[in-house]
Amino acid sequence: MIYPMKLTVNDELIELEVPAHRTLLEVLRNDLGLKGTKEGCGAGECGACTVLLDDEPVNACLILALQADGKRVTTIEGLSKGSNLHAIQEAFIRHGAIQCGFCTPGMILSAKALLERTPNPTEKEVRRSLVGNFCRCTGYQKIVEAILSLAKRGDG
Amino acid sequence: MGNYSMIGHSVPQIDARDKVRGMTEFVSDLQLPGMLYGKILRSSYPHARILHIDSSKARRLKGVKAVVTAEDTPRVPFGPRTEDWTILAVDKVRFVGDEVAAVAAVDEETAEEALDLIRVEYEELPAVFDPIEAMQPGAPLIHGKERNIVSEFQLNKGDIERAFQECAVVYSAHYFTNQVYQAYLEPMACVVQCDPSGRLTFYLATQIPSMTRITYAKALGLPLEKIRVVVPPYGGAFGAKMETNLHLAGAILSQKTQKPVRMVNNREEDFMAGNPRVPMYIDLKVGASQQGKLIAKEVKIIGASGARAVYSMAIVATACYRVDSLYRFEHLRTEGVTVYTNTVPTSCFRGFGNAQMTFALESTLDMIAEALKMDPAELRIKNGLKTGEVSIHGWQIGSSGLEECVQKAVEASGWKRKREEKRFGHGIGLACCNHVSGNRAFSREFDGGAGIVRIGREGKVLVYHGESDMGQGQKTVFAQIVAEELGVGLDRIEVAQVDTDLSPFGMGSFATRGTVFGGNGVKAAARHAKEQLCEIAAELFETVPSQLELREGKISVIGEPERSLSFEKVVEIGVLRRGGAPIVGTGFWVPDTVLPDPITKYGNISPAYPFACQIAEVEVDTETGHVTVLQYTAAHDVGKAVNPMAIEGQIEGGVVQGIGWALMENMVVEKGKVLNPDFRDYVMPGPLDIPPIHSFLVEPVDPNGPFGAKGIGEPALNPSTAAVANAIYDAIGIRFTELPITPEKILRALKDHQKNK
Numbered sequence: 001m002i003y004p005m006k007l008t009v010n011d012e013l014i015e016l017e018v019p020a021h022r023t024l025l026e027v028l029r030n031d032l033g034l035k036g037t038k039e040g041c042g043a044g045e046c047g048a049c050t051v052l053l054d055d056e057p058v059n060a061c062l063i064l065a066l067q068a069d070g071k072r073v074t075t076i077e078g079l080s081k082g083s084n085l086h087a088i089q090e091a092f093i094r095h096g097a098i099q100c101g102f103c104t105p106g107m108i109l110s111a112k113a114l115l116e117r118t119p120n121p122t123e124k125e126v127r128r129s130l131v132g133n134f135c136r137c138t139g140y141q142k143i144v145e146a147i148l149s150l151a152k153r154g155d156g
Numbered sequence: 157m158g159n160y161s162m163i164g165h166s167v168p169q170i171d172a173r174d175k176v177r178g179m180t181e182f183v184s185d186l187q188l189p190g191m192l193y194g195k196i197l198r199s200s201y202p203h204a205r206i207l208h209i210d211s212s213k214a215r216r217l218k219g220v221k222a223v224v225t226a227e228d229t230p231r232v233p234f235g236p237r238t239e240d241w242t243i244l245a246v247d248k249v250r251f252v253g254d255e256v257a258a259v260a261a262v263d264e265e266t267a268e269e270a271l272d273l274i275r276v277e278y279e280e281l282p283a284v285f286d287p288i289e290a291m292q293p294g295a296p297l298i299h300g301k302e303r304n305i306v307s308e309f310q311l312n313k314g315d316i317e318r319a320f321q322e323c324a325v326v327y328s329a330h331y332f333t334n335q336v337y338q339a340y341l342e343p344m345a346c347v348v349q350c351d352p353s354g355r356l357t358f359y360l361a362t363q364i365p366s367m368t369r370i371t372y373a374k375a376l377g378l379p380l381e382k383i384r385v386v387v388p389p390y391g392g393a394f395g396a397k398m399e400t401n402l403h404l405a406g407a408i409l410s411q412k413t414q415k416p417v418r419m420v421n422n423r424e425e426d427f428m429a430g431n432p433r434v435p436m437y438i439d440l441k442v443g444a445s446q447q448g449k450l451i452a453k454e455v456k457i458i459g460a461s462g463a464r465a466v467y468s469m470a471i472v473a474t475a476c477y478r479v480d481s482l483y484r485f486e487h488l489r490t491e492g493v494t495v496y497t498n499t500v501p502t503s504c505f506r507g508f509g510n511a512q513m514t515f516a517l518e519s520t521l522d523m524i525a526e527a528l529k530m531d532p533a534e535l536r537i538k539n540g541l542k543t544g545e546v547s548i549h550g551w552q553i554g555s556s557g558l559e560e561c562v563q564k565a566v567e568a569s570g571w572k573r574k575r576e577e578k579r580f581g582h583g584i585g586l587a588c589c590n591h592v593s594g595n596r597a598f599s600r601e602f603d604g605g606a607g608i609v610r611i612g613r614e615g616k617v618l619v620y621h622g623e624s625d626m627g628q629g630q631k632t633v634f635a636q637i638v639a640e641e642l643g644v645g646l647d648r649i650e651v652a653q654v655d656t657d658l659s660p661f662g663m664g665s666f667a668t669r670g671t672v673f674g675g676n677g678v679k680a681a682a683r684h685a686k687e688q689l690c691e692i693a694a695e696l697f698e699t700v701p702s703q704l705e706l707r708e709g710k711i712s713v714i715g716e717p718e719r720s721l722s723f724e725k726v727v728e729i730g731v732l733r734r735g736g737a738p739i740v741g742t743g744f745w746v747p748d749t750v751l752p753d754p755i756t757k758y759g760n761i762s763p764a765y766p767f768a769c770q771i772a773e774v775e776v777d778t779e780t781g782h783v784t785v786l787q788y789t790a791a792h793d794v795g796k797a798v799n800p801m802a803i804e805g806q807i808e809g810g811v812v813q814g815i816g817w818a819l820m821e822n823m824v825v826e827k828g829k830v831l832n833p834d835f836r837d838y839v840m841p842g843p844l845d846i847p848p849i850h851s852f853l854v855e856p857v858d859p860n861g862p863f864g865a866k867g868i869g870e871p872a873l874n875p876s877t878a879a880v881a882n883a884i885y886d887a888i889g890i891r892f893t894e895l896p897i898t899p900e901k902i903l904r905a906l907k908d909h910q911k912n913k
Contacts, residue, residue, distance in 0.1 A: 035185040036178015038391075040341045041423040045835035048341055076178030089176035093168045096801040099809065100627020101175030102182060102341040102391030127843040134835065136339050136392055137627055138805055139812035140843040 005069040009034070010078025018065045025049045025060035028075060036076035036105045040134070047133030050106035051075050057113040059132070076105035079112070087150055088112055095146035099137030107133050111147045119152040161707070162640040163863045166801030169632045170646060171389070183361045183390050184345040188416040191347065192221055194409045195267040196402065196419070197257040197274050198429060199249035202498040202828030203283035203296065206248060206256070206276060214259060214273040219266035222412040223274065225257045229408055230377040236367070236399050238306060238465040240299050243375055243404040248281070250298055250463035251500055252829045253428035255401045260409040260417050285828050287460040287495035288437065298463060298496040306461050306494040307469040309476050311757050313548060314487030319452035323443030325527040328454075331438040331516040332894040333877075335460075335823045336816075338433075338505050339840055340626075342391025343426040348406035349416040355382050356407050361390030361397050363624045364664030365654045367599075371399050376407060387654040393626035394813070395504030395666065396431040398467075427833030432823055433505035434459045434471045434494075438516040448530045450521075450539045452487040453480065455513075459494045462501035467508075469494040470598065475509035477757060479517050481547035481765070482558075482590035483539040488548070498828045504666060506813065506873045510591060515895065518587035518878030522885060531575070532882070533566050536588045536769070543856065550750065550758040551765065555866075557793030557854035558588065558767035564791040564852045569771040575886070584773045585882025589874035592762035593867035594669030596749040603749050605669075605677030606660035609638060609685040609741040613731040615724030617642060619651045619681070622662020623674035628869060629802040630670045634678045636798055637862055641682035642689075643706030644723050660744075668867030671798060672764050673745070675862035680743025688739050692730035693721065747860055763860035767793040768871045770811065772879040773847075776887045778906055781899030783819055783884060785845075791852040792871060796864030800853060806868045807851045814876020816841040822896050 002017045009032060018027055028034045028051065037060055040048030044062040051060045052074035079086040088111050091097070098104050107130065114121060114129040121129070126147045127140070135143060174180045211223040226244040233239040245256050257274050261267040282296040289295060290304040298304055320326055347359040356378070362368045365385045373380045390397065406419040421429070436459045443452040457475050461468035476492040507514070525532040540558040541547055565586065566572065574584045596603050608620040619638050625631045631651040639646050652658065662674065690701035693711045697704070697719055705714050712720030730739055752759030773787040790807050797803050820839045824831040832838045857864030877895060885891050890905045 034178075035181065038182070038342070039184070040343070040391075041835050043423065043834055043836070046341060046423075076176075080177050085173070085176065092176050093172040096166070096168060096805050098169060098172050098175050099629065099805055100341065100390070100392040101171075101180055102627070104175050105178040108176060124844075130843045134339075134341060134840070134842070136341055136394070136813070136840070137809045139808035139810075139846065139849060141808045141846075141849055142801075142805055144843065 003066055005066055007068055008072045010075060020066060022065050023061055024063040024065045024068050027065040028060060034075050034077050038102055038105060040102065047106045047110065048103055050109045050133060052109055052113060055113065055116065057110045074109065076108060079108065091146040091149050095142045095149065097138060097142040097146040103133060103135045107135065107143055115150060121151055123148060160640055162636045163796065163798050164800070167632060167636065167646060167799060169629050170635050170651065171631065180389050182342055183347065183359060183388050184342055184420045186347045186359055186388060186418065188347060188349060191416040191418055192260040192262065192413055193264040193267050194258055194260045194406050194417045194419040195264065195271055196255050196405055197271045198425065199245065199254040199256055200252060201249055201278055201280055202252050203281040204249050204278035205281060206245060207279055208277040209257060210275040211257060214270040217266065217270050217273060219262040220259060220270045221262070221415065222260045222409050223257060223270065224408050224412055228412065232375060232377055234371060234375040235464065236371050237467060237469065240464050241401065243401055243408060251498055253425065253500055254463065255405060258405040258409055260413050283498035283828055285497050285499055285825065287458050287497055290495045290497050291493065298498060301496065304496040306465045306496055309473045309490065309492035311477055311490040312488060316452055316454055316487045316489040319487035320443045323451055324446035325524050326441060326443040327520050327523045327527065328441035329520060329893050331440060333436050333438065333512040333515055334895050335435040335502065335825065336433045336505065336821045337427055337430065337823055337838060338394040338396040340392030340394060340396065343421040343423055344397060344400055344402050344430065345420040346403045346406050347416055347418045348403065348410040350410040350414055355384065356410065357384045357386060358403060358407065359386050359388055360403055361393070362387060363393050363397050363626055363666055365624060365656055366622055366661045367664060368399055369656050372404060375404055385656045387624055390626060394506045395508065397626065398431070398504065423835065424833040427838065428500055428830050430500065431466065431503040432500060434461065434468045434502040434509065436472070436475060436512045438513065440516045440520055442520050442524060444524050444528065448528050448535050448538050450483050450485055453485045454489040457492040459492070460497045460499065460502060461494050462497055462499045464501035465494065466501050466503040468502055471504065471509035475513040477549065478510045479513050479590065481549055481551040482541065482588065484541065485548060499825055500830065506810065507870050508667065510589065510870070511874045514587065514589045514874045515877040515881070518875060519881050519891065519893065522882045523891065532586050533562050533571060537562050540588065550760050552760045553765055554860055555795060555856040555858040556765065556767055557856045560854045561767055561769040561791040561793050562588065564854060565769040565771045565789045568850055568852060569773065569787065569789040571771060574773065581776045581778050581887055583883045583885065583887025584771060585879050585886050586769065586771045587875035587878035587882060588767065588769045589871055591668055591766050591871040591874060593672040593764040593766060593861065594762050595667040596759065596761040597752050598667060599663060600751065604744055604746040605662065605673030606744040607678030607681035608660060609678065609681040611685060611727050611739040613728055615648065615727045617644065617649045619649060619678055620659045621674045621678055622654060622660040623670050624654060624665040626665060628806060629799065630665065630674065632802065633671055633798050634674060637675050637679050638682040641679060641686055644709050668766065668869045668871065671865050671867050672861045675865060676745035677743065679862045680745050681741045683741070684743045685739050685741025688741065689726055689730065693726050696721065696729065764795060764858045764866040766866040766868065766871045768875055770875045770879045772883040774880065774883040774887055776884060776902065778888065781902035783897065785815055785847045785880065788847050788849045790849060791854055792868060793854045793856060793866070794868050795858035795861045795866035796855055797853045798863065798865050803853060803868050804851045807872045808849045810872020811849050811876050812841050812846050814873040815846060815880060817895060818877040818880035818897060820896050820898065
């Protein structure tokens with residue numbers, strides 16, 4: 001069965017028809033061509049497909065597209081405006097938090113969700129927020145440093 | 157020396173802006189017009205005869221464009237080292253995951269559905285999974301080779317029996333290093349396109365583009381020029397991404413359908429048919445004098461190659477003798493055997509055998525230090541090779557920062573104080589390693605690196621190399637080297653993706669060789685371009701080329717800064733005067749390495765040898781057996797650091813992989829089947845499982861590396877398992893000789909330990 005649905009992706013309202021079993025990841029990558037969202041395991045374990053669904057990080061490979069009907073999706077492509085990068089993207093570059101880059105989109109979106117929820121996280125909180133995002137290249141250290149560099153200090 | 161504008165500066169990867177925006181197109185993102193999706197039918201038996209394959213139903217499924225079996229392939233045996241591969245199984249399957257048939261369809265879902273419709277009739281054969289059992293007379297033969305032996309390695313020096321008799325301390329132990337998975341985030345992938353002339357373009361995630369091309373030409377029965385390999389960005393490799401039948405199945409499907417075909421392993425397939433680490437049994441006996449001089453080493457290694465040899469025999473050989481050039485052993489007895497088993501073929505994983513042996517040797521050295529009542533750090537310094545020494549196997553150590561690595565790590569970690577403050581459950585351990593920057597023994601044909609630098613009228617510098625950036629930042633290092641030579645900013649440099657139609661023949665990225673070989677290659681090319689620019693400018697300034705310098709984007713007469721032109725102006729004038737021809741610099745670098753003698757192994761296998769010392773501090777919870785790594789110190793001799801931030805990233809990533817291997821990672825294989833082929837059950841360190849890692853770079857300028865640089869990839873991991881094991885020994889007094897050291901093993905050992913008290 002094919003169902004109509006609406007999705008706001010990176011501030012753009014999109015109407016499309018999808019089969020019931022199609023995942024949000026497949027819709028983003030194959031139907032909408034948003035390939036910044038990666039597939040690393042297809043089982044919700046690696047976090048490479050992390051997107052924000054109404055500002056909450058989710059594994060797009062575990063969510064059926066229809067479950068996202070009427071919701072707002074932010075993918076990595078929605079983070080930068082033209083050539084202006086988001087502060088988290090800048091921090092990742094500056095701190096060398098990127099190696100192969102396959103986990104990077106998901107990492108950045110998880111970091112965004114964390115910093116919106118907790119603008120001044122501790123190192124432990126940063127590490128805890130990344131538990132669902134695997135990185136095999138960096139050993140996480142520079143990713144943690146990049147995110148901590150954005151913590152809004154001085155508010156107690 | 158040392159006043160560099162680019163070398164030694166921490167710069168982000170040149171493609172980082174694309175990566176953070178999700179704009180980088182990885183191999184599994186590629187989409188070509190008319191592209192089909194391929195999937196492989198894999199054996200579910202570890203060893204079985206194929207009696208019949210019926211693919212008629214699969215062929216009839218709507219959306220299926222081709223179903224192929226061995227009948228559709230050349231059936232030529234091939235392989236990177238031993239010719240024990242076929243593209244698809246001929247007559248029998250040899251491991252769970254072996255490639256039996258392949259399907260191309262309009263989408264992945266249809267291709268998967270078609271796999272379910274293929275009927276294969278098997279006759280199960282007796283199988284063997286452990287290399288020691290596989291060597292026994294009467295064991296089932298996997299490739300018809302006697303006792304399933306792929307190859308044997310022997311190397312003896314001095315008089316081992318007498319030497320052991322004269323040693324004050326001798327320690328022997330039986331070690332086991334288990335099978336672990338590289339777990340790069342992007343599974344193995346490719347797109348293959350067959351053009352109407354029959355020429356195949358492979359878009360591959362491969363560390364060895366040019367060598368892959370040679371192997372695939374043979375497998376497909378095609379002349380070399382009919383194969384082009386292009387390497388788009390890909391998501392990590394750590395040794396695993398070399399030749400794979402996934403690529404070749406894609407080629408057969410593309411030939412059949414005349415369409416581009418994309419093949420991507422799902423994660424389970426990548427576990428069961430990837431290229432995990434060679435598991436090894438290591439019997440090691442080491443003897444030392446009362447003064448702590450290491451004298452004799454006897455080792456016997458049995459390694460399991462799995463169902464195809466791939467590079468396993470070279471990995472076992474490396475395990476057998478690389479460490480002999482870390483310390484000054486005088487007497488050696490060495491035996492290595494590589495054995496087929498009915499398990500997934502094993503191969504390269506960061507460390508290439510040296511990681512396995514370093515675990516055994518560095519664990520052993522701690523026991524020797526204890527017996528001698530000597531500081532383990534002192535034992536290493538006393539025996540470690542120094543700059544200018546020649547090792548027992550002829551390795552010429554052009555630079556060694558080993559001693560300084562040990563000193564730095566000892567100082568920074570609080571080693572001395574922490575060793576003295578004994579508290580049960582808390583410990584600190586140290587391990588060292590050596591490695592190579594490129595391995596002469598890997599290819600008998602040649603050794604070297606090459607590059608091409610093309611500067612067009614607009615002044616943009618395009619760098620071609622034949623290695624492979626698997627995500628480690630190699631392209632950025634090459635860009636820095638070229639920018640340094642040409643005196644321009646990084647914004648002027650682009651590094652082309654490897655394309656065998658355009659790029660130099662490169663051996664590729666393995667053996668920690670990228671920086672030294674590729675780096676020297678592109679450096680020579682940049683220098684050649686620079687010479688041409690200087691000739692053009694010399695004419696303009698009416699001087700001689702030797703009177704010119706390239707700095708800060710300008711070409712100037714030395715000592716007369718007012719006589720200067722911008723880099724792009726000189727390029728433009730030169731290109732226009734030459735009828736539009738770009739400035740093309742080509743260059744190569746052939747090191748003074750010596751191919752090891754086939755019998756004695758005497759030679760000089762690498763132009764530059766990196767060293768390291770790592771120190772782990774752990775807390776062992778004696779109630780649960782859980783080990784927490786509290787602090788980690790890693791001091792690495794990297795020669796001149798081209799990009800310190802990138803090197804730290806390599807060290808941090810390598811250490812975390814090493815901690816994972818030491819404490820948790822394990823492919824659980826039962827009757828040839830991987831029982832944990834996913835990230836839920838294959839446990840790896842996450843961000844909460846690891847301590848802060850303090851990296852220190854020791855930078856002796858190496859005489860052969862570009863600007864004095866050496867490699868870093870593999871040494872980052874080599875000593876980590878032993879450092880952790882030694883720290884656990886320091887904490888609870890129990891020596892673990894089998895990886896990984898899990899909480900269950902620790903609890904069991906603590907219990908046994910108490911019983912024996």
